[in-house]
Amino acid sequence: MTPRNITAAFLLMALTGLITAAADPKRDALWAAVRNDDPKAVRAALDAGADVNARNEYGVTALWIAAGKGKPEVVELLVKAGADVNARDDIWYQTPLTSAAGGLKLDVVKLLIKAGAKDVDAALLAAAGVGNVTMAEAVLGLAETGQDARDQALFLTTKSNEKLREVLEKAGAKALPPAPEADRKRWADWAGTYDSDGGAKLTVAVKDGGLVISGRVVRPTGPDTFAPLGVAGASYRVETKDGKLTGITMRRFTAEYTFTRFKEPVVKATPAVVAARGQAAVPLNWPSFRGPDGTGVADGQSPPVTWDGKSGEGVRWKTPIPGLGHSCPVVWGDRVFLTTAISSGQPDQSVRVGNYGDVGSVNDTSKHTWQVLCLDRDTGKVLWTRTAFEGVPKIKRHLKGSQANCTPATDGRHVVACFGPEGLYCYDFAGTLLWKRDLSTLDSSFALDREYEWGFGSSPVIHEGNCILQCDLSRDSFIAAFSLADGSKVWSTPRDEIPSWSSPVVWRTPGRTEIVTNAAQYARGYDPATGAELWRLAKKSEVTVPAPVLGKDLAFISSGNRPIQPIIAVRPGATGDISLKENEKENKSVAWGKLRGGPYMPTPILYRGHLYTCSNSGILACYEAATGKEVYKERAGGGSYTASPVAADGQIYLTSEQGEVRVVKAGPEFELLAVNALGDNCLATPAISGGTLFVRTQRHLWALGAK
Secondary structure, X not given: OOHHHHHHHHHHHHHOOOOOOOOOHHHHHHHHHHHOOOHHHHHHHHHOOOOOOOOOOOOOOHHHHHHHHOOHHHHHHHHHXXXXXXXXXXXXXXXXXXXXXXXXOHHHHHHHHHOOOOOHHHHHHHHHHOOOXXXXXXXXXXXXXOHHHHHHHHHHOOOOOHHHHHHHHHOOOOOOOOOOHHHHHHHHHHOEEEEEOOOOEEEEEXXXXXXXXXXXXXXXXXXXXXXXXXXXXXXXXXXXXXXXXXXXXXXXXXXXXXXXXXXXXOEOOOOOOOOOOOOOOOOOOEOOOOOHHHOOEOOOOOOOOOOOOOOOOOEEEEEEOOOEOOOXXXXXXXXXXXXXXXXXXXXXXXXXXXXXXXXXXXXXXXXXXXXXXXXXXXOOOEEEEEEEEEEOOOOOEEOOOOOOOOOOEEOOOEEEEEOHHHOEEEEEOOOOEEEEEOOOOOOOOOOOOHHHOOOOOXXXXXXXXXXXEEEXXXXXXXXXXXXXXXXXXXEEEEOOOOOOOOOOEEEEOOOOEEEEEOOOOEEEEEOOOOOOEEEEEEOOEOOOOOOOXXXXXXXXXXXXXXXXXXXXXXXXXXXXXXXXXXXOOOOOXXXXXXXXXXXXXXXXXXXXXXXXXXXOOOEEEEEEOOOOOEEEEEEOOOOOOOOOOEEEOOEEEEEOOOOEXXXXXXXXXXXXXEEEEOOOOOOOOXXXXXXXXXXXXXXXXXXXXXX
């Protein structure tokens, strides 16, 4: 993600309200007025006593938002009211000036510099980075920039942009002197591309002027440490082995991000390993998202290791599925269930796959049909289709999302399907509607600006005659249990949460059974009979998608967005607030914890004593589950990843958004056994049962295994 995209992404989250703090009516009125570009309302909010410098929990102020929106009248009002022009947020570490400069808001940039904004070097580099002469002239004319920043800006400016080079040189910018030849030789092998767990890339090049990281010249500041010229609070620490660079840790103020150089994986399978497998003796039921208790594990089910989607080899059947849905298939006995949403206006809806910083949404206002499908597991024949709801979607979907994100759940008699704001539905195995429940508008985007809604994504789970549903919303978040008998509400517990897209899981330990949830503010445990909160664990990772991962001795909580990317192992029997204190890695209820390495989209998998995480970019990390010790981190490859890994019989299955299923041998050494292409986008997690891997792609449901 480029710096400009990062700024835009965070600005968008701030504008849409994705990042919120405790309720403060006066502050909220001010922020709403700022978002709506309403100077009259801004004046009224300030007159009513709103604190002009109030921050949310991530350090964003009203001026930060106004600067990014680029509305000079509102910015001027806030500045005159005493807004801090140098307030820096706690995630991207942007000031109002850098927020405005990143969006090329020239009038606001001028206003802020005149008001005393100090982050002028960053503003100059933002202008030079895109070749904007007018903004560079304004910054240089209004403020005293540093020599390093001017020199870096000149380096960033292309030779063809003669006007900007002239402006910079007139301001005192100088061409960088050549780096010592010995250093350039030492750095020569460092050149290349490095990947972060989140899918971002960092490039290293060696030029006459010195070492260049992500396009900017850096200078040594100590043994194996460097700082980019003119960039405040930034540094790089390199890790070398045998004189070769293996990884780079980028630090921006207090945040750290690790980039690693990976080799492309090579398939190492032997014929004995990939031999076709037969039907499992007793097919396993896969009743909800990630199967039994959300483990994703199906030992003894003999799924295939290799197949060929193009030729049909190893494909038992392939059934077209209308519409668009990222819900996963669930299996019980001889039935397979899944859901979909069909647009009348866009029958073949597009999904934008890949790792990118665009947080926009799709607004398809045509009539949709939300359906539940039942298929025969052996033939793929559609046994019945039921229309749950018809109408225009109440909430938009993410660019890579769908209107049918939630995986259904079954207990062998009931099938529960959640369509978010379009309702909760329960059918029997014959397709008879037993009950339905209106859940109101489940808005999981805090979308005060509704253009950027992302849609609901939490899947239900069934436990002892109840359907448990986690709803982390723009307002009034809650977790509730609904009776499978009639849909009545058994209990409902409020949650002080911002939106998340994680699903609850049932944790059965010798001492008790509990519902475990993951979310942005806290992970929590609940009593499944009453909904009473048993424990909570602070995380502060503002967009949370992975579900908790449960073992006999530990529950693993993870998430992969800023400001931290935690992986935390929780012991059974926890009570009260078990949050780790600053610099603490364990306590009575936490076996171990890390603040880096958590995955953003795919849920990790616990398998045979190891915890595996798959990043958005296909980097597979293996940890000792008991201790958190990293065993390996390797590139599995294959593009971008949303689907969660599943495992069976010594293999781990990783499904990319581009429709490749990569099979990795489980254990302490990374070994890629097979790469299987399906030729269609895939964001749904596979199911495993009875010698078959069930994979839902954008247009089909596949049953893969020996015929």
